[in-house]
Amino acid sequence: FQNGGFYIQDISSMLVGHIANPKDGDNVIDVCAAPGGKALHVAELLNGTGHVEARDLTDYKVNLIEENILRSGMKNIKAVRRDATVLDETSVGKMDVVIADLPCSGLGVLGKKTDLKYKMTKETQKELVSLQRQILSTVQAYVKQDGTLVYSTCTIHEEENMGNVRWFLEQYPQFELDSIEDVLCSELKESVQEKGCLQLLPGVHVSDGFFIAKFKKVKHG
Numbered sequence: 569f570q571n572g573g574f575y576i577q578d579i580s581s582m583l584v585g586h587i588a589n590p591k592d593g594d595n596v597i598d599v600c601a602a603p604g605g606k607a608l609h610v611a612e613l614l615n616g617t618g619h620v621e622a623r624d625l626t627d628y629k630v631n632l633i634e635e636n637i638l639r640s641g642m643k644n645i646k647a648v649r650r651d652a653t654v655l656d657e658t659s660v661g662k663m664d665v666v667i668a669d670l671p672c673s674g675l676g677v678l679g680k681k682t683d684l685k686y687k688m689t690k691e692t693q694k695e696l697v698s699l700q701r702q703i704l705s706t707v708q709a710y711v712k713q714d715g716t717l718v719y720s721t722c723t724i725h726e727e728e729n730m731g732n733v734r735w736f737l738e739q740y741p742q743f744e745l746d747s748i749e750d751v752l753c754s755e756l757k758e759s760v761q762e763k764g765c766l767q768l769l770p771g772v773h774v775s776d777g778f779f780i781a782k783f784k785k786v787k788h789g
Contacts, residue, residue: 572639577605580676580722580768580778584669585609586751587766587782588718592617594664599652599707602629604636606669611645618664620645623652652703656710663710665718670700672721672728676777679770697727701735708740708785717743717783722776724769729779733765742789746782 569576584606590596590613598607601622611620622633622645633647650656652668673693674684704719711717719736721728737743745764749757752766761767768778 570639572641575605575608575636575640578776580775581605582609584667584718584720584780585613587748587780588665588667588716589751590614590618590665594618595662596620596665596667597659597663597710598622598667599703600624600668600670602632604633604647606667607633607645608636608640608642610667611642614644616644618644622647623650625651653706655706659710661712663712663715665716666707666710667718668704668707669720670703672696672700672723673725675723675725676770677722693725693727697732700728700732704732704736705739708743711785713785713788715785716746718780719783720778720780722778724767724777729767730761730765733781742785742787743783744786746784748782
């Protein structure tokens with residue numbers, strides 16, 4: 569581990585990279601990347617080509633990403649401090665893949681973070697939905713024509729998951745849900761809620777509770 573031979577994360581988190589399905593040479597942004605597991609996985613899937621920019625809000629989180637990048641030895645990824653709610657004009661329309669694994673209520677990982685059950689309230693959930701929509705509204709602009717946006721959370725809360733998917737499609741008709749069955753095993757294909765959307769449940773799947781939706785930008789806008 570110290571020599572960068574492997575990195576540990578839940579299989580649900582690894583599915584984000586496989587569903588994003590980056591192609592050699594792709595430019596990728598992970599907008600809320602700390603500690604960097606998904607971004608590193610995508611960088612690995614790029615086979616040393618392309619570039620992954622792993623962003624997060626604070627110096628502390630960026631340092632966590634940099635530590636993992638250094639240990640991995642990968643050269644096609646860098647960590648950057650940036651607020652995901654603020655538009656980065658230099659990235660507009662330039663990304664093949666944008667990964668938005670966003671702050672959420674964490675109700676899919678209560679088995680690991682039991683303190684969440686004492687902290688989470690309905691009001692906090694509403695605030696999180698608002699934040700998620702603010703970030704999605706910002707980062708969708710980075711996706712180039714025919715590019716991919718992957719939205720994910722570690723919660724089972726309907727409004728943060730399918731609720732946000734329906735809202736996003738209404739607000740941004742230039743996107744549509746993209747099929748994910750071709751990268752899933754047979755067991756997970758049965759758990760696809762609708763085209764492009766996968767809800768994993770602890771106790772049902774051998775993973776955390778996790779939600780992933782894959783969008784493709786099909787129109788200019």
